[in-house]
Amino acid sequence: MRILVVGGGMGGTIFANHLARRIHHEMKTGKARITMLSASHEHVYQPGWLYVAMGRATPDELVREQESLLEPGIEFHVDPVEEFHLAQNHVKCKSGKVHEYDLIVISTGSRAMPENIPGLKENSVNCYTAENAVEYYKQLSEFKGGRIVITVGLPHKCPMIPLEVTFAMYDFIKDRGLLDKTEFYYTYPIGRVHSLENVAKWAAPEFDAKGIKYETLFNMKEVDGKNAKVLSEEGSEVAYDLLVAVPPHKGQEVIEKNGLGENGWIPTNRHSLHMEGEHGKNVIVLGDTTNLPISKAGSTAHFEAETAAENVAAVVKMGRPVKSYDGKVFCFIEAGKDRATYAMFDYQNPPQPKAPTGSVHAFKMAYNKLYWATARGLL
Amino acid sequence: MAERTVDARGSFCPGPLMELISNMKSMQVGDTLELLSTDAGSAKDVPEWVHKVGHEMVDTNQDSEGTFHIKVRKAK
Structure with missing residues (x-):
């Protein structure tokens, strides 16, 4: 069986490594082959950009050579796919090379699109690329006081990031002795401070205790950079001195261009x-x-990839899949520089987050290093 | 005018309302969207947002399996 993996991010890499370990024998005897196509030779641990924005990590700490993460036997090419010909079971890459397959796994990820909100890109900071996270840190470290507004677009990657940047910035500003000169103003698209009801029930009192103000039912419409204001679809206006954005996201352009999904x-x-x-x-x-x-989170890709790898291995070995994805997601929630909690849920069971602790934060910091074992399909 | 269905059953995060808001951005004025939700809160929070922004509620009902079917028209 020729298995083609398109995308060398979390989902594609964890899938390929899990599968390679399970069908090691079939790969050795030529009954199965795994090929991965990626747009980059690098693999980036994207959750780490939050720490770059707070001056607690540098971008190079978050990057490994993709090929170094892959199980022996996986064929890897840096050659992005440009054309999907699903009816003919092949793809065409930027180089012009055609790859045929029996099974294709598409895991091309998403991208922040601040340019989709007028004025947002040029007037805000975010932590969705290494460059943006470095710029975020620069502006935060030069901040002398005023109003920090957090604004959230839909859909977005990493549902915990609006809360995490808010709590992280609070501690950052507190450590610099600027709390009395700073106002935090958090906005959120729906009628509570987080999409997960139980997380919102925990976070709102945390905001109240810290004096963080919030406005719900606030969906960015445009940013008026000249007057330093964010305007919402719902008709309100919020003035800012530093605008921190969770930009709306889209999937990759190649998916749209090939008509695979809106x-x-x-x-x-x-x-x-x-x-x-x-x-x-x-x-x-x-x-x-x-x-x-x-x-849209790394853990979602991780759990989906494990399910898919187990199924594909079962198909290779016995002709039938064995598992059904249950919607499992696990997200750490950093509640500042030294406390954290987590939310675990699936299609049937909502999360029941606990009060943040130092030990969960310590585990999150350890996981940031252990991630490379996850990518290799070991953890 | 186009119609679309968004199946947000079992969605805790981002949740039915966030799914609806995301989808409405891609729609044209006059298009309708039917949201499927197993969250009882959707019957309250979707109309609240729709009215606040100025879109139009078309219909809300709950089927025999408990799923809410909430129909919204994009008005602006």
């Missing part, structure tokens, strides 16, 4: 993770690339 999100079966539609039988979609109504 805004780059591919319609996906929530349990089998196969693409919906007539050519979906041998197409698996992972991570941010799906249109599933669950969090």
Whole structure:
């Protein structure tokens, strides 16, 4: 079986490594082959950009050579796919090379699109690329006081980041003795401070205790940089001195261009993770690339990838899949520089977050280093 | 005018309302969206947002399996 993995991020890498370990024998005897195509030779631990923005990590700490993470036997090419020909079971890459497959896994991820909100890109900071996180740190470290506004676009990657940047900045400003000169103003698209009701019930009192103000039912419409104001779809205006954005996201352009899904999100079966539609039988979609109504987060890609790898291995060995994805997501929530909690949930069970502790934060810091074992399919 | 269905059953995060808001950005004025939700809160928070922004509620009902079907029209 020729298995083609498109995308060398969390989903693609964890899938390929898990699968390679499970079908080691079949790969050795030539019965199965795994090929990965990626747009980059680097693999980036994206959750680490939050720490770069707070001056607690540097971008190079978050990067490894993609090839060094892959199990022996996985064929790797830096050659982004430009054309998907699903009816003919092949893709065409930027180099012009054509790769045929029996099964394709599409895990191309998502991208922040601040340019989709007028005025947002040029008037705000965010931590969704290394360059932006460095600029965020520069502006935060030069901040002398005033109003910091947090504004959130939809959809976005990492549902905890609006809370995390707020708590992290609070501690950052507190440590610099600027709390009495700073006002935090948090905005959020729905009628509570977080999409997860139990997380909102925990976070709102934390905001109250810290004096962090918030406005809900606030969806960015545009940013008036000249007058330093954010305008919402709901008709309100908020003035800022430093604007911190969680920009709206889209899937990759190549997904849209090939007509695989609106805004780059591919319609996906929530349990089998196969693409919906007539050519979906041998197409698996992972991570941010799906249109599933669950969090766009590394842990989602991780748990989906494990399920998919187990299924593909079972198909190789016995002709049938064995598992159904249950919607599992696990997100750490950094509640400042030295406390954290977490939210774990699936399609059936909402999260029950506990009060933040130093030990969960310590575990999160350890996980930031252990991630490379996760990428290798070991953890 | 186009119609679309968003299946947000079992969605705790981002949740039905966030799914609806995201989808409405891609729609044209006059298009309708049917939201499927197993969260009872959707029957309250979707109309609250729709009215605040100035879109239009078309219909809300709950089927025999408990799923809410909430229909909204983009008005601006």
